[in-house]
Amino acid sequence: MKKACKGNLPALIFLLALVMAWQWGAMELDAAYILPTPWQILQKLWELRGPLFTVHLPATMSVTAIGLGISLFFGLALAVLMDRSPLVQKMLYPLVVASQTIPTTTIAPLFVLWFGYGIWSKILVTILITFFPITITVYDGFRAANGEMQELLLTYGAGPWETFRLVKIPCALPYFFSAVKMAVPMSVIGAAIGEWLGAQQGLGYFSRRMMTQLDGAGVFAPIVLLSLTAMAAVGIVELLERKLVRWRG
Amino acid sequence: MLEFQEVSFQYEGEDFAIIDRLSFRVEPGSFHCIVGVSGCGKSTIFRLVNGLLRPKSGVIRVGGVPVSAGKRCCGYMPQKDLLFPWRTVGENVALPLEVAGGCSRKERAERAGAALRDVGLAGCEGKMPGELSGGMRQRAAFARTMLTGQELLLLDEPFSALDFLTRITLQEWLLEQWQRHKKTILFITHDVEEALFLSSSVLVVESTPIRCLREIPVPAPFPRDRKCLARPEMAELKERLVAMLRKQVAP
Numbered sequence: 001m002k003k004a005c006k007g008n009l010p011a012l013i014f015l016l017a018l019v020m021a022w023q024w025g026a027m028e029l030d031a032a033y034i035l036p037t038p039w040q041i042l043q044k045l046w047e048l049r050g051p052l053f054t055v056h057l058p059a060t061m062s063v064t065a066i067g068l069g070i071s072l073f074f075g076l077a078l079a080v081l082m083d084r085s086p087l088v089q090k091m092l093y094p095l096v097v098a099s100q101t102i103p104t105t106t107i108a109p110l111f112v113l114w115f116g117y118g119i120w121s122k123i124l125v126t127i128l129i130t131f132f133p134i135t136i137t138v139y140d141g142f143r144a145a146n147g148e149m150q151e152l153l154l155t156y157g158a159g160p161w162e163t164f165r166l167v168k169i170p171c172a173l174p175y176f177f178s179a180v181k182m183a184v185p186m187s188v189i190g191a192a193i194g195e196w197l198g199a200q201q202g203l204g205y206f207s208r209r210m211m212t213q214l215d216g217a218g219v220f221a222p223i224v225l226l227s228l229t230a231m232a233a234v235g236i237v238e239l240l241e242r243k244l245v246r247w248r249g
Numbered sequence: 250m251l252e253f254q255e256v257s258f259q260y261e262g263e264d265f266a267i268i269d270r271l272s273f274r275v276e277p278g279s280f281h282c283i284v285g286v287s288g289c290g291k292s293t294i295f296r297l298v299n300g301l302l303r304p305k306s307g308v309i310r311v312g313g314v315p316v317s318a319g320k321r322c323c324g325y326m327p328q329k330d331l332l333f334p335w336r337t338v339g340e341n342v343a344l345p346l347e348v349a350g351g352c353s354r355k356e357r358a359e360r361a362g363a364a365l366r367d368v369g370l371a372g373c374e375g376k377m378p379g380e381l382s383g384g385m386r387q388r389a390a391f392a393r394t395m396l397t398g399q400e401l402l403l404l405d406e407p408f409s410a411l412d413f414l415t416r417i418t419l420q421e422w423l424l425e426q427w428q429r430h431k432k433t434i435l436f437i438t439h440d441v442e443e444a445l446f447l448s449s450s451v452l453v454v455e456s457t458p459i460r461c462l463r464e465i466p467v468p469a470p471f472p473r474d475r476k477c478l479a480r481p482e483m484a485e486l487k488e489r490l491v492a493m494l495r496k497q498v499a500p
Contacts (some may be wrong), residue, residue, distance in 0.1 A: 105288040148331055155325040156348040156397060166344070170335045246335040247377060 020127075036217035041224060044217035050226060053207065059202040060238070061229065063119060063191040067126025067184060075134030075179075082135075083142040093139070100132050105193055112198040122194030122202070129190035130183040137182070141175025142168050177241040181234050188230040250277040250401055250433045251298065256307030258297060264444070266305065267293055269458040277400070280427055280434045282444035283462065284490065285454030286497050291437045294459070295403045298435075299325040311401055321349075324397035328406045330390040332378035337367065338389050339374030345397040364392040368426070384415040388422070395430070404436045408443070416474065420446055424473065441490045443470075446478055453493055 019038050026037040036044075043053065078096075082089040108125045115121035143167040153163045195204025203222035210218030252274045259266040266369050267290040275281055285291045296302040297309060300316055311322035324345075332341045343361040346352045352360070361490055368388040370381075378386060387407055404423075408416045420443060427434055438444050444451045445467055447474050452462040468486070469477040477483060 146331075148327060148329065149333060151301055151323070152327065152331050153344070153348060154301060155321070155323075156345045157321040158348045162348060166348075167333070170333065238478075243337075247379065 026239045031216075033214040036220055040217040041220045044215075044221040045224065047220060048218070050079065052203070052222060055201055056222060057225060057229070058203065059199075060188070060191050060195065060226070063126060063194065063202065064164040064184075064187045066119075067123045067190060068130060068187040070123070071127050071130040071134055071187070072180070075131050076138055076176075078135045079138035079142060082139050084164075090124045096132050096135055100136075102128075104128050104190070108193055109197050111194070117198050117200055121197075122191050122199065125194035125197075126187045126190035130187045133186070134179045134183050137175050137179035138172055141172030144175070145171035174241075174245050177237065177245060179214045180237050181241075183231045184237060185230045188226055188233075192226055250279075250312060251275040252308075252310040252434070253294075254308045254310070256297065256309055258293060258302060259305050260293075265458055267458050268297070268304075269460050271459050271461065273452070273462045273464075275433060275435060277433050278431050279450075280424075280436070280448050281450055281452050282436045282448040283439055283452045283454065284438055284441060284444045284494065285495055287439060289454045289457045289497070290412065290452060290459050292405055295325065295405050295435070298401075298403060299323055303412045303490070322395070322399065323401040323403050324394040324399040326390055326394040326402065326404045326407050328409060330378075330386040331381065332381075332386055332389060332393075334378055336378075337374060338370070338376050338378060338381065341378060342374075342389060342393045342396060344393060349398075354471045359395060361392075363394050365389065367393045367395070369422075382415075383411050384419055387411065387419060391423075391426070404434060406437050406439070409438070409440070413449070417441075423447065424471070428472065439494075441487055441494070442478060444490070445483060445487055446473065446475065451490065453490065454499065455493060 023037045023039060026032075026040075028087045029035055030152035032040055078092065082093060104125065108121075108128075111121040115124060149167045150163045153166060158166070171213045191202065192204035192207075196208050199205040203226050207219050207222045210222075253269045253271050255272055257266045257270055258266060258268040268349045271294075283291050283294065293302065297304055298311065298316060300321075303314070303317070308317075310316070314320065314322065316322055329483070333344075336344075340356060342364055343357040346357045346360060358374070362371075366373060368391055370385060370388055370392070373381065373385070373389070378389070381389065383416055394404075408419050413418065424447060436444075436447060438447075448467055449471070450464050450466040452464055455461070455463055465486070468482050469480070478487075
């Protein structure tokens, strides 16, 4: 723990310097509706703690969790399917890669038209942003599995599912965790975008409402909360990874 | 124990058969080394026996049974130890039992422990492969090969990546294991001295495509120690083998 703190010391000092520069710059500018100071944001966060923590944070988190859960389930299933069947791979892989070029934010408003202001239009944005990176990363993990180890198992009489279980899954595990670490912040962004476009609750919605009221600190407060939540979630995934992928040191 | 009968094999995309109507046989309980220059097709012979490749024509029999029948028939130990880094050494050694099935987890652990004791790695079951030295890893890989329960063992340059002292120590150790377990061992190497020290007779690959293996008996009785390599007849045989192999390497 001490070592980790020491390793991050330069980054922490730099961050502190940035925040101080921000505080100084914002105080000089003196226009809180455009650029609030960090201190004002913290004050706002405290002031609005009631609605932020009991209504909007849970709303955004449920969108994130459901979206991420669905993406993980179908992304993993598709990755396994593409690995097992060359036909499925040939059929879908180019489409999956090409679909990454779709600018999600521009078609997201359509989802609101299709699915309304409820939770599902936001979940769909989240899924659209996270599904393909998860699929491709995990699939690449299966591809990168050690061929010699699989051959060794074949000489022991292992079948394709056994080599999949004994070699491919462990080899793909680090890739899986990379995918999740990448997908967690993306899913939070997806949920926030969805809420910006049209919602009745959620941190994205709240931030936008504050914008219409020209409340600079109020716009930033939910954003800070979003970042902190995403960081905490990535931290938890990292802890899990360290526990499950010990051999990587 | 092992019999090749007019076996031919051709890699896809090549215009010649790397193994061309090859016939040879190996008696039960013997220790043969196959020597040949790099890329001559030695490993292809092993891959045909362990079923990773299928011959174009001909029959390979192990213990009288054709290998095309799809049954496991040999213990294969590749050049790299291929210990799975996410499993403990004990779990690695138990892999053949796990794949074969019919063995409880406890029984597997017991047999892996016994196999590790047998190769001088008692108490290493719970360690991760990364904690072992190169020589210890090869011994663990050998214990894993032993647990395939097969009479025929195919060892493909298992010591080539080790330093000199570890290598000669493991050569002596391997001979002792062979004499104790009475397995049939085929051992690929390009190190002529290693071949002479280990085998009852050396099978030389004289040309590619491989049409025959030239069997040369080693004039030294078992048990052996390294001093036998200094004898005049062994030194002379070594020179002869080196000369045979050098003819195939373009200057």
